[in-house]
Amino acid sequence: MDSLVFIIGTCMLLGTLVGFLAGLLGIGGGLIVVPALLYLLPLVGIQEQFVMLLAIATSLANMVLTSTSAVAAHHRRNNISWSIAKIMVPGVIIGALSSGTLASLISANQLQQLFAVFVILMAINMARPVKPQEQALSLPVNWLLFIITTAIAMLSGMLGIGGGVMLVPLLCFFGLKMNRAVGLSSLMGLCVAMAGSIGYIIAGWNVENLPAGTLGYIYLPALFGIAFTSILVAPIGVKAAMTWPTSTLKKVFSVLLICIGLELVFSSFGR
Template sequence: MDSLLLIFLVCLGLGAVIGFMAGLLGIGGGIIAVPVLLYLLPKAGFGSEILPHVAIATSLAAIILTSLSSARAHNRQGNIPWSLLKPMLPGLAIGSICSGFISQLFSADLLQQTFAIFVMVMALQMVFPFKVSERDKPLPSTAVLFTTSVVIAIIAALMGIGGGILLIPFLTWCGIHMRNAIGFSSVSGLFIAFFGSAGYVVAGWQVTGMPEATLGYVYLPALLGIVTTSVLMAPIGARAATYWPVPVLRRAFALLLILTGLKLVFS
């Protein structure tokens, strides 16, 4: 079987898993997609020196449609505090766009190991979530919100995730109620994914030796496969959450992430 077709078919399955797990456990697709793509993309001819960049960029691009769907749902429920966009959107855009160029400053091995450590920390967060009390208080200054959004966007886009795992605790610490923090995170994830993907496209545009069917660092067959099924499976996962033992599954999935992270660190 042609390697391009094989990768597309595997990514159809990967997208189904990502969508289902996102609906079931409320996790972003990046922590699932990136490790799988790191093992899958060498079959398409990607060398080790660009492999993490392509895996992260492709994961980030796949988040766009998922975040758009989530943001629309939260907007219908009135959960999005749109006033926060004015101080935070410029920082989200700047940080996300810069991430693609910042990633080029890291060696492939360092970027992969950094992602692996990040995955393990996020797995621990799933098992032992941060407890942040919701309370009404004045928001930080515009400068603080802008700076924080830049930092969060850089980290999220460098790791190929939407950033909710970082943004939601910060917003609740600022006094934003949890449902509004989650709603705003869905919008932020959309902007981080969009601008971050654009940064990786531009940063990878002049990279030589890239296989066919790439747009900068984004590998289009993998992207198409993931988004085709992830959007369809997310509602099914959300319905399954009503009946399945989510806390037990969350801990089992966290353990799998830790093992995956250790594998990436020592590979």
């Protein structure tokens, strides 16, 4: 019981940060949730072999809830380009559905190393300046955009993130302003989260020796704690995204990724 109270209470605090970042940056919070759960889950007796998969699956399940709130708020503010979304959604669903099975075939250590490398690369990428003004869109042809979004969704699902760290700079490169890129990224993150969660439930359904309170690979006590507060805070992040200048959003995004990436690098040396 003490462990249950600890994990729920701690994850409620975590959820306040996750919800704000989901609305502000459209990243779904996975870059925060996964490292946090990698630290918290062993403290409540979760076996090492399951920690990474549970962290990833729980992160995706939480994004179903936080991204729904963020998407609704962005839609009310006309931040989502639905014509682009119709092209991207099918690839996102296919990629995310396959992610659970692929992740279960990789060792926990390899998954953590992949996550660390990914975060560092994204930190470097986001530190680069984007186009300061909206330009005419120059999207790839439909089949190429489908392949790109499928690959992004597959990697995002394997890492337990919404894909915003890849989609936001990609969409900015194609000429979208930051607030519209974040809005569309939030929608794509919701699709990744829904399809990815289903994939991890299926992949972990018949796995033996999983801890109590799991649905497939989703750890429900942690999910409840994170979701409870993150849903409430996400709209505040959306309001901040509408009023903060693009340069400030870029700085927040880059600093966040750099800090997380460095922490993961240093911790990987201790494994």
